[in-house]
Amino acid sequence: MNIPELDLEKLKTGDQSEMARLKLAVGEIGFLTVANTGLSAVRIARVLQAYRDFFHLPEAQKRPVDMARTGANRGWGGPGSEQVNPDANPDFKEVFDCGYELPSDHPMAARQLGVYAPNQWPDSAPGFRAEIETYYREALEVGRQVLTCIAASFDLGVDSFAAAFDPPMALLRGNYYPARPDWAGHKDFGIAAHTDYGCLTLLAMDGAPGLSVRMPDGTWRDVQAPPGKFVINFGEMLEIWTGGRVKATLHRVVGGGGERISAPLFLNPSYDTNVAPPGSDQVRLAGEHLTRRFGETYLHLKTAG
Numbered sequence: 001m002n003i004p005e006l007d008l009e010k011l012k013t014g015d016q017s018e019m020a021r022l023k024l025a026v027g028e029i030g031f032l033t034v035a036n037t038g039l040s041a042v043r044i045a046r047v048l049q050a051y052r053d054f055f056h057l058p059e060a061q062k063r064p065v066d067m068a069r070t071g072a073n074r075g076w077g078g079p080g081s082e083q084v085n086p087d088a089n090p091d092f093k094e095v096f097d098c099g100y101e102l103p104s105d106h107p108m109a110a111r112q113l114g115v116y117a118p119n120q121w122p123d124s125a126p127g128f129r130a131e132i133e134t135y136y137r138e139a140l141e142v143g144r145q146v147l148t149c150i151a152a153s154f155d156l157g158v159d160s161f162a163a164a165f166d167p168p169m170a171l172l173r174g175n176y177y178p179a180r181p182d183w184a185g186h187k188d189f190g191i192a193a194h195t196d197y198g199c200l201t202l203l204a205m206d207g208a209p210g211l212s213v214r215m216p217d218g219t220w221r222d223v224q225a226p227p228g229k230f231v232i233n234f235g236e237m238l239e240i241w242t243g244g245r246v247k248a249t250l251h252r253v254v255g256g257g258g259e260r261i262s263a264p265l266f267l268n269p270s271y272d273t274n275v276a277p278p279g280s281d282q283v284r285l286a287g288e289h290l291t292r293r294f295g296e297t298y299l300h301l302k303t304a305g
């Protein structure tokens with residue numbers, strides 16, 4: 001079985017065979033690649049370069065936006081700031097996270113929810129903020145289009161599904177993987193094996209190898225997409241919400257000989273969306289699931305006990 005390579009333009013026209021391949025990718029493998037999103041190779045290369053320039057700054061210039069100084073996950077996370085898998089050591093990657101900011105007059109703003117915390121931008125990286133904020137909006141739009149196609153392929157009710165994503169808990173991350181350190185042992189990873197927490201992840205990468213995916217037969221398969229194509233996968237929340245019809249698949253980056261940049265957009269519904277399985281009488285709020293998972297994995301947000 002291979003990871004399906006799909007075309008967003010074809011999906012948007014409802015092309016039958018493309019929709020069937022989407023259903024297989026979503027339900028059996030939990031990973032796919034997508035081309036023809038309207039975001040060009042040149043555009044994505046610029047975004048990844050902006051992240052690269054930021055990560056190459058001296059640490060003293062990243063520290064003012066260190067998320068560890070805050071009670072939220074916005075800004076820079078240094079090496080070892082996140083442990084996505086309790087059986088592994090904290091990841092050796094660095095990250096830069098930014099998310100959805102509610103307008104101050106939005107009814108949810110007064111609740112001061114961490115998932116909509118204000119962003120932090122470095123003073124010492126001119127142009128970084130504008131580049132990343134623009135990409136945030138572009139990636140969100142592509143992610144929404146793919147989700148709409150998935151909702152259509154599963155008869156989930158496209159309009160109500162789309163409405164559940166407003167305002168989205170969407171987090172855009174830059175990942176910086178240095179070359180695998182000399183000291184790294186069998187419990188050290190760029191990012192250890194994990195499933196993403198939310199619904200859909202739209203992942204851009206710089207062309208350096210690194211991502212591997214656990215296939216249904218239990219083997220690890222390397223996955224690549226050059227800038228301009230994206231890898232898409234699905235998180236725990238969407239698996240629960242669809243009663244298992246969408247698969248959240250394990251993946252990891254072991255790390256290799258050179259550095260690597262990737263940029264995932266994690267797309268999630270609004271805080272108050274009930275993502276309990278269909279037909280259940282439980283209530284599982286999307287925001288509570290995400291807040292719990294952030295608390296389990298970011299070291300500075302870990303709660304005692």
Ligand SMILES: O=C(O)CCC(=O)C(=O)O
Nearest residue numbers: 175191211251253262264
């Ligand atoms: O860098 C990658 O290719 C994967 C990153 C990832 O899995 C994540 O940030 O959740």
Ligand SMILES: [Fe+2]
Nearest residue numbers: 194195196251
């Ligand atoms: Fe991931």
